[in-house]
Amino acid sequence: MTEHEQYAEDLALYAVDALRGEERAKLDQHLSTCAACRLELEQLRGDTALLALTASGPRPPRRARQRLLEAIEREPRRAAARETTTGKGWWGWLGWAATAAVVIFALSLWRENSALKSVAESANSRAAESSRQLEELRRVAAPLLEPEAQRVTLVAAKTPPQPQGKAFYLRNRNSLVFLANNMPPLPQQKAYELWLIPKSGSPIPAGVFRPDANGSATVVNPPLPAGVEAKAFAITVEKDTGSPVPTSPILMMGAAGE
Amino acid sequence: MPADLAMVTGLKAGDHGAMADLYDRYSSVVYAVALRVLGDTGAAEDVLQEVFLQLWRNPSAFDAARGSLASWLAVITRNRAIDSLRKRRPETDIEDVVLSVAPDLAAEADRARAAEKVRGLMGTMPAGQRGALEMAYWEGMSHSEIANKTGEPLGTVKTRIRAGLIALRKAFQT
Numbered sequence: 001m002t003e004h005e006q007y008a009e010d011l012a013l014y015a016v017d018a019l020r021g022e023e024r025a026k027l028d029q030h031l032s033t034c035a036a037c038r039l040e041l042e043q044l045r046g047d048t049a050l051l052a053l054t055a056s057g058p059r060p061p062r063r064a065r066q067r068l069l070e071a072i073e074r075e076p077r078r079a080a081a082r083e084t085t086t087g088k089g090w091w092g093w094l095g096w097a098a099t100a101a102v103v104i105f106a107l108s109l110w111r112e113n114s115a116l117k118s119v120a121e122s123a124n125s126r127a128a129e130s131s132r133q134l135e136e137l138r139r140v141a142a143p144l145l146e147p148e149a150q151r152v153t154l155v156a157a158k159t160p161p162q163p164q165g166k167a168f169y170l171r172n173r174n175s176l177v178f179l180a181n182n183m184p185p186l187p188q189q190k191a192y193e194l195w196l197i198p199k200s201g202s203p204i205p206a207g208v209f210r211p212d213a214n215g216s217a218t219v220v221n222p223p224l225p226a227g228v229e230a231k232a233f234a235i236t237v238e239k240d241t242g243s244p245v246p247t248s249p250i251l252m253m254g255a256a257g258e
Numbered sequence: 259m260p261a262d263l264a265m266v267t268g269l270k271a272g273d274h275g276a277m278a279d280l281y282d283r284y285s286s287v288v289y290a291v292a293l294r295v296l297g298d299t300g301a302a303e304d305v306l307q308e309v310f311l312q313l314w315r316n317p318s319a320f321d322a323a324r325g326s327l328a329s330w331l332a333v334i335t336r337n338r339a340i341d342s343l344r345k346r347r348p349e350t351d352i353e354d355v356v357l358s359v360a361p362d363l364a365a366e367a368d369r370a371r372a373a374e375k376v377r378g379l380m381g382t383m384p385a386g387q388r389g390a391l392e393m394a395y396w397e398g399m400s401h402s403e404i405a406n407k408t409g410e411p412l413g414t415v416k417t418r419i420r421a422g423l424i425a426l427r428k429a430f431q432t
Binding site: 008009010011012013015016017018019020038042043044045046047048049050051052053054055056057058059060061064065067068069071072073075 | 274277278281282285286287288289290291293294299302303306307310311314315325328329330332333335336337340355356363369372373376377380391394395398399400401402404416417419420423424426427430
């Protein structure tokens with residue numbers, strides 16, 4: 001019996017909220033790491049929707065409509081605040097890496113959307129859907145990319161802030177997002193340059209940046225050759241227009257994980 | 259589906275008219291589900307208010323890419339009604355309720371046809387399977403409670419509930 005088969009019946013119980021206690025907790029844990037079982041749960045919930053729709057009866061009393069409309073009149077609009085809260089449950093663990101993946105995916109969608117605009121009318125509905133998804137993903141990514149977003153790096157107490165960079169690279173999409181914190185200010189006409197160090201060959205320029213007043217900076221999707229496998233990323237100080245090859249010692253470097 | 263999307267977009271923009279349209283379109287589904295679970299018109303009306311208010315407060319919880327708003331509202335309503343029936347705090351946030359449903363159920367006529375088909379299928383299920391599914395779904399009983407009530411082994415209850423749901427799915431795949 002595979003792990004998924006083991007959970008098959010519990011997923012059905014979960015979909016109708018008939019699974020409780022330890023079994024539910026165990027399945028929750030499995031769902032947090034298993035996309036196949038999450039998909040199966042979505043389908044089982046869809047099956048329960050068919051069951052729900054068999055309910056029939058009188059329409060709600062007329063007063064219910066007025067009661068609702070009066071209630072929403074009194075309701076402060078909290079959509080914006082709500083949308084910035086962190087998702088609970090399965091999404092809570094994703095963290096930085098997944099958020100960056102979302103950013104990269106958003107950028108890919110952006111490109112895809114641009115392409116879709118030029119295709120035949122039959123693709124229009126898909127383009128609209130892509131736009132909607134893009135807008136949603138932009139919203140999710142906003143805290144990473146908007147200049148006014150507060151960026152906070154937590155370190156051990158009494159530790160002076162250290163320069164820190166995080167690169168998120170998706171080779172098959174040719175997309176890169178780089179975020180930096182606590183970067184020391186630079187003289188005028190100087191800038192930091194990010195380098196993609198390939199498995200073989202010379203360092204490839206991956207964007208030039210100057211930190212803001214808080215020492216933060218972002219590089220999003222710099223021009224890169226297609227499909228290069230990264231061994232590491234590095235930062236040097238170069239002239240503010242960038243350099244095709246590193247001309248100063250490496251200040252920061254990080255090896256790319258497998 | 260475009261109508262669902264337009265109404266939810268309106269909600270996101272704080273458009274009260276969109277909420278009124280959405281209510282006019284789906285309140286009968288929501289009320290029917292709540293009433294089926296609770297059997298009390300006052301309690302069903304309270305659940306109806308709660309479900310629509312939650313959607314007003316958090317319209318992004320509904321993912322239009324995954325299925326019709328009718329299906330999603332029906333599932334959310336059933337869950338809230340069961341919580342109310344069993345006098346327990348909601349166990350699942352509405353934004354965590356993601357579902358995927360094949361038939362397009364946006365139109366009332368489509369929903370009526372689908373409901374008729376499901377009723378027909380339920381009628382052909384073995385009584386034990388139908389009973390287990392209904393006790394779990396409409397009464398909110400856990401599999402242990404169902405096993406205690408029916409005297410069936412836990413494993414049998416689990417198998418019956420899953421088989422019942424899969425049978426519903428297959429009926430709409432052909």
